[in-house]
Amino acid sequence: MRPLRLALVVLALAGAGCRDKPVDHLQKARDATFEKRPDEALVEYRKAFDGLRLDSTPEASVLRARALKGAADVYWLEQRKVKEAVGVYRELIQQCPDSPEALDARIILAELLRVHYRDLRGSIDQLTTALKLNPPQGAELHYQVAKLYFELADYQQVELETRRLIERFPTSAFVDDSIFLQAQAVAMMEGRRQEASRTFADLRTRFPDSELAPYALFEMGKLRADAGDNEKAIETWVETLKTHPDPTLVQDYIARARKRISNTTAEGVGQREAAFDRARPARSSLEAVGGRPEEAANEHN
Incomplete structure (x- = not known):
């Protein structure tokens, strides 16, 4: 065994x-x-x-x-x-x-x-x-957090998170993205349109070669249009046409702004020729409906 x-x-x-x-x-x-x-x-x-x-x-x-x-x-x-x-x-x-x-x-x-x-x-x-x-990807993750708060419409927290990101990762490739997102969040808050425009302008100054720079200029034009300054908006968008990757979109916004101006301006108002034409005499009622000056004179006599 x-x-x-x-x-x-x-x-x-x-x-x-x-x-x-x-x-x-x-x-x-x-x-x-x-x-x-x-x-x-x-x-x-x-x-x-x-x-x-x-x-x-x-x-x-x-x-x-x-x-x-x-x-x-x-x-x-x-x-x-x-x-x-x-x-x-x-x-x-x-x-x-x-x-x-x-x-x-x-x-x-x-x-x-x-x-x-x-x-x-x-x-x-x-x-x-x-x-x-x-x-190692801390800047990217922090930017994702800021975007999630934007989706939640918590714009104050977006502003806070983007400021933290810029302070903590000042040399990160996500700094220009964070400034752009911050400007978008500020623009959504009541009474802070001008501050948002300055933030977009700051992005263009600090990162002129960023792919977001033309988008920042485009957003500045939208803010001016929202404020009722369509002329300035058009000027901004005309400048944007030089670098924006979607010129058709920009042209569409320009056309809309011009239409708004046309719809809210009486014919001849603001035209120098009409405002300062002093040599032309006033027309009589007969001339106004197509009569000749001689007929108007006979009618007057």
């Missing part, structure tokens, strides 16, 4: 030695994802995660985060299962909050909440938490 019992023990140990480790399941999951077998990849990620449940070592924590991130990415990027992806991203954030994978999960989750659930507040919460981790 001893040889048989010994043989069984050896086989058991051999079987245990051949059992895949969590890291092996992770590699199989990656391979399956690359080969476009998402269902198989999810099975392998689950096996990897299950194998790490009772392991509290730092190495296990790293592998656990990778398994959850991989599974969530498969749900979202490969299968487009938003609900499942959101659930696993949330689980990742809860179990491994300080991991690099959790940072990526917050950013992706913020976009999913915004696009698929219109949960703008939830999206802001995820991005705000991500910003506390000082990610």
